[in-house]
Amino acid sequence: MHEDKLRSLISAVKDGQMSRRSFIGRMAAAGFTAPMAGMLLAQGGVAFAQTQPAYKPSKAGGGGPLKLLFWQAVTLINPHFATGTKDQNGSRVFYEPLAGWDKDGNLIPFLAAEIPSRENGGLSPDGATVTWKLKRDVKWHDGQPFTADDVVFNWEYAVDPATAATTSGSYTGLQSVEKVDDHTVRLVFKQPTPFWADPFVGVVGMIIPKHVFGEYKGAKSREAPANLKPIGTGPYRFVDFKPGDILRGERNPTYHIPNQPHFDTIEIKGGGDAVSAARAVIQTGEFDYAWNMQVEDDVLKRMEAGGRGKVITVPSGDIEFIILNTTDPWTEIEGERSHAKSKHPTLTDPAVRQAINLLIDRDSVQRFIYGRGGTATANFVNAPEQFRSPNMKYEFNIDKANKILDEAGWKRGADGIREKDGKKLKYVFQTSINSPRQKTQAIIKQACQKAGIDLELKSVTATVFFSSDVANPDTYTKLYCDMQMYTTTQPQPDPERFLNQFVSWEVATKENKWQGRNISRYVDPQADEAYRAAQKELDPVKRAALFIKMNDIFCSANVILPVISRTRTAACSNTLVPNYSGWDADLWTLNSWYREA
Amino acid sequence: MTDYVIRRLLIAIPSLLGISLILFTVLALAPGDPFSELATNPNIPPEVRANLREKFGLDDPILVRYLRWLAAMAQGDWGFSFASRVNVDTLILQRVPTTLFVIGSSQLLALAIALPVGIFAATRPYSVFDQIANTLAFIGFSLPTFFTGLLLILIFSIKLDWLPFVYRADIAETGWRWYWEHLRQAIMPILVLGLFQAASYTRYVRSAVLDVVRLDYVTTARAKGLSEPVVTLRHVARNALIPVVTLVALQMPAVFGGAIVTEQIFRIPGIGSLLINAMLANDTPVVMAVTFVFACLVVFFNLLADVLYGWLDPRISFR
Numbered sequence: 083m084h085e086d087k088l089r090s091l092i093s094a095v096k097d098g099q100m101s102r103r104s105f106i107g108r109m110a111a112a113g114f115t116a117p118m119a120g121m122l123l124a125q126g127g128v129a130f131a132q133t134q135p136a137y138k139p140s141k142a143g144g145g146g147p148l149k150l151l152f153w154q155a156v157t158l159i160n161p162h163f164a165t166g167t168k169d170q171n172g173s174r175v176f177y178e179p180l181a182g183w184d185k186d187g188n189l190i191p192f193l194a195a196e197i198p199s200r201e202n203g204g205l206s207p208d209g210a211t212v213t214w215k216l217k218r219d220v221k222w223h224d225g226q227p228f229t230a231d232d233v234v235f236n237w238e239y240a241v242d243p244a245t246a247a248t249t250s251g252s253y254t255g256l257q258s259v260e261k262v263d264d265h266t267v268r269l270v271f272k273q274p275t276p277f278w279a280d281p282f283v284g285v286v287g288m289i290i291p292k293h294v295f296g297e298y299k300g301a302k303s304r305e306a307p308a309n310l311k312p313i314g315t316g317p318y319r320f321v322d323f324k325p326g327d328i329l330r331g332e333r334n335p336t337y338h339i340p341n342q343p344h345f346d347t348i349e350i351k352g353g354g355d356a357v358s359a360a361r362a363v364i365q366t367g368e369f370d371y372a373w374n375m376q377v378e379d380d381v382l383k384r385m386e387a388g389g390r391g392k393v394i395t396v397p398s399g400d401i402e403f404i405i406l407n408t409t410d411p412w413t414e415i416e417g418e419r420s421h422a423k424s425k426h427p428t429l430t431d432p433a434v435r436q437a438i439n440l441l442i443d444r445d446s447v448q449r450f451i452y453g454r455g456g457t458a459t460a461n462f463v464n465a466p467e468q469f470r471s472p473n474m475k476y477e478f479n480i481d482k483a484n485k486i487l488d489e490a491g492w493k494r495g496a497d498g499i500r501e502k503d504g505k506k507l508k509y510v511f512q513t514s515i516n517s518p519r520q521k522t523q524a525i526i527k528q529a530c531q532k533a534g535i536d537l538e539l540k541s542v543t544a545t546v547f548f549s550s551d552v553a554n555p556d557t558y559t560k561l562y563c564d565m566q567m568y569t570t571t572q573p574q575p576d577p578e579r580f581l582n583q584f585v586s587w588e589v590a591t592k593e594n595k596w597q598g599r600n601i602s603r604y605v606d607p608q609a610d611e612a613y614r615a616a617q618k619e620l621d622p623v624k625r626a627a628l629f630i631k632m633n634d635i636f637c638s639a640n641v642i643l644p645v646i647s648r649t650r651t652a653a654c655s656n657t658l659v660p661n662y663s664g665w666d667a668d669l670w671t672l673n674s675w676y677r678e679a
Numbered sequence: 680m681t682d683y684v685i686r687r688l689l690i691a692i693p694s695l696l697g698i699s700l701i702l703f704t705v706l707a708l709a710p711g712d713p714f715s716e717l718a719t720n721p722n723i724p725p726e727v728r729a730n731l732r733e734k735f736g737l738d739d740p741i742l743v744r745y746l747r748w749l750a751a752m753a754q755g756d757w758g759f760s761f762a763s764r765v766n767v768d769t770l771i772l773q774r775v776p777t778t779l780f781v782i783g784s785s786q787l788l789a790l791a792i793a794l795p796v797g798i799f800a801a802t803r804p805y806s807v808f809d810q811i812a813n814t815l816a817f818i819g820f821s822l823p824t825f826f827t828g829l830l831l832i833l834i835f836s837i838k839l840d841w842l843p844f845v846y847r848a849d850i851a852e853t854g855w856r857w858y859w860e861h862l863r864q865a866i867m868p869i870l871v872l873g874l875f876q877a878a879s880y881t882r883y884v885r886s887a888v889l890d891v892v893r894l895d896y897v898t899t900a901r902a903k904g905l906s907e908p909v910v911t912l913r914h915v916a917r918n919a920l921i922p923v924v925t926l927v928a929l930q931m932p933a934v935f936g937g938a939i940v941t942e943q944i945f946r947i948p949g950i951g952s953l954l955i956n957a958m959l960a961n962d963t964p965v966v967m968a969v970t971f972v973f974a975c976l977v978v979f980f981n982l983l984a985d986v987l988y989g990w991l992d993p994r995i996s997f998r
Contacts, residue, residue: 157763158762163764248731325763325770327774327948355943358832362845368836368844368845551711594725
């Protein structure tokens with residue numbers, strides 16, 4: 083490709099005549115890789131990865147009604163009170179954060195004019211200060227202008243313990259939030275923070291107006307009338323809300339992005355179950371979109387054949403994995419079982435752990451149980467791409483497992499179960515009640531039997547398993563079993579908080595009421611060290627390497643056995659064009675959803 | 680009469696107190712945590728959850744929480760939902776119109792079918808009509824509502840594509856279209872609930888009428904030369920329906936409970952679905968309030984049935 087041709091293409095992207103995506107597509111055809119093409123654009127003066135999602139309609143409105151179906155109904159629409167994704171999505175119809183996360187983990191600005199970077203002076207070299215430039219001419223639904231005061235107020239609101247905000251965890255790392263001018267805010271962190279894009283970003287970052295909520299900060303937070311009648315900056319204005327049932331909105335004619343949104347009204351109906359929600363979108367077309375399709379893939383495929391909708395998926399940070407307990411779950415020490423200082427009689431032998439890892443038929447689990455709902459994996463951290471370790475491999479090999487156990491001296495007894503020094507390889511394998519999990523348990527039990535390991539399968543009701551009830555022995559944080567399987571979620575495209583499950587100071591104990599995040603109780607000084615280093619490391623490449631190191635330590639010790647990297651799944655009408663991201667709310671780009679004619 | 684009602688109401692107070700104490704204790708002892716979804720999210724530190732529990736008073740002893748609830752309730756404060764932070768009475772009141780519409784219509788439908796069919800079948804026992812009515816009634820109350828509900832959805836929504844199977848309480852239409860849309864979406868749930876009730880009512884009506892139809896006074900009425908319709912409606916039905924009225928009154932609270940499944944299937948925003956979702960979310964104040972309302976309904980309809988009974992049959996006196 084000639085240099086002047088290239089330059090004209092770059093300037094076409096710069097002027098907005100050509101999309102970034104089609105530029106990269108052209109470059110790929112000419113033999114350039116996508117990151118290289120991205121670099122070309124960056125050097126050509128086009129900001130890096132700030133593409134807005136594709137949007138075809140040429141005017142706002144005219145799209146008719148948009149009907150969404152959530153099988154768990156929205157129960158509240160104040161983003162700072164949200165207890166789950168249903169509430170975050172409900173709030174996202176009316177409120178917007180400074181920026182959101184796309185499916186590749188890039189930041190896309192909403193209320194910000196641009197994404198802070200070292201080049202534009204938004205990020206300080208010491209990593210402790212972030213300056214956000216706010217978009218001008220943004221108006222709240224009641225006509226008031228959106229300013230830096232609102233941003234500062236959200237910080238004050240969230241960190242006040244009396245408010246009882248569920249988002250407070252994302253704001254406590256801030257020393258202060260200062261208003262520089264009406265359209266600039268400066269965030270000062272208590273310490274250098276490589277992952278600075280948490281406060282005011284994504285699902286925890288939706289901004290509520292100061293002039294509406296100002297009086298209701300702290301203990302009076304529950305009394306704010308706007309908790310039920312939101313006034314936001316979002317693409318749709320509030321019409322009606324019945325908690326646990328229906329949420330309705332209408333097009334915001336003064337929305338700050340021209341020609342958006344496309345639909346005239348929006349409606350989120352809730353209730354029922356996931357299967358019939360899928361049916362209402364895919365088969366009968368009563369609704370346009372259904373969220374969180376936790377339905378077996380077979381069922382969805384049958385609906386899709388000749389239907390009016392389809393299933394869409396996107397990778398997420400959720401991981402279904404197994405913990406092998408290296409502490410002793412059957413002896414009580416200092417009033418707790420699985421005490422961090424105790425030793426498991428047999429699982430402390432690395433050979434046994436390695437053998438069990440070889441007995442998990444991940445490919446079958448993916449093919450026959452999860453389908454499009456997940457991908458078999460050997461890694462704990464799977465996304466975004468730069469944090470996924472290239473070093474881990476998984477294998478299903480019963481012969482090899484048998485050989486390893488033979489070599490380690492575990493002999494088969496009369497009942498076919500291996501033993502050494504009178505200790506048998508008999509384990510209790512626990513998980514929550516959830517049909518795919520019980521099927522996975524059965525597959526693993528079968529393979530283990532062939533290698534002389536006996537598994538007793540145990541399933542606990544999800545409400546008990548995931549509760550924080552200190553008195554109940556069956557909660558997942560207690561780990562009163564030899565093996566345990568569940569999904570843990572990585573809500574952001576940065577694994578720092580996610581990986582605190584691997585550090586020694588987070589071990590779940592009786593002392594911290596089993597609220598510590600390290601449930602496996604396995605500790606490695608190198609992992610601690612890598613985590614501490616990563617918390618300070620400002621170079622993204624080195625930081626990723628440290629997280630990969632932690633992943634590798636735990637996975638190669640066979641203490642954490644990843645099984646399936648889950649994908650987010652939704653059902654969507656054939657004509658609807660949404661933008662789906664695994665790192666933000668489903669409705670994160672609701673403004674640019676449209677219907678194809 | 681008035682004395683009787685007042686006495687019954689006074690007796691109801693300790694039983695309601697007892698019910699509320701048992702309900703509260705069972706709910707407090709049940710496993711689960713309204714903030715369990717926060718527990719699995721690494722973004723939310725445990726302190727946030729601890730703070731929420733403390734703010735909502737979940738860490739206090741059960742007795743303290745019960746007395747606090749009772750004191751608030753006595754002042755008309757029903758508490759607020761943990762899940763939506765909205766006052767519980769607001770939540771329940773939002774659901775009442777839909778529940779009344781769907782349950783009320785299905786009860787009317789049930790009676791409209793059961794009364795004529797039951798009476799007609801009883802006046803001609805073991806005729807072809809009676810046999811058919813009996814068989815259908817038997818099938819009707821043997822099939823659970825979740826089965827007939829799904830069956831109707833499968834036939835009318837998915838195969839034939841005639842009716843919507845998601846119920847929406849507020850429809851953005853006006854005039855006759857509003858009525859039409861409401862009717863369309865309500866047909867299936869009302870049919871499911873109504874036919875189920877009709878089946879059991881038919882059997883009751885039939886046996887009650889059969890008991891009466893052979894009594895001497897009926898023969899006397901016929902001997903007077905009264906026409907058959909007059910004998911059936913004036914003399915037989917009026918006396919036969921006394922136990923049926925009691926039964927319908929006693930069924931009312933049970934119907935609220937029985938509608939939970941149907942409401943869930945058709946996504947009807949009624950009280951039943953409020954209860955089930957609150958249970959799934961461990962939203963104790965809502966569960967407590969709704970079950971307590973159910974308890975009150977049972978007590979109230981029992982009293983109503985007794986009073987009605989005496990009014991319909993003056994031979995029964997209140998003492």
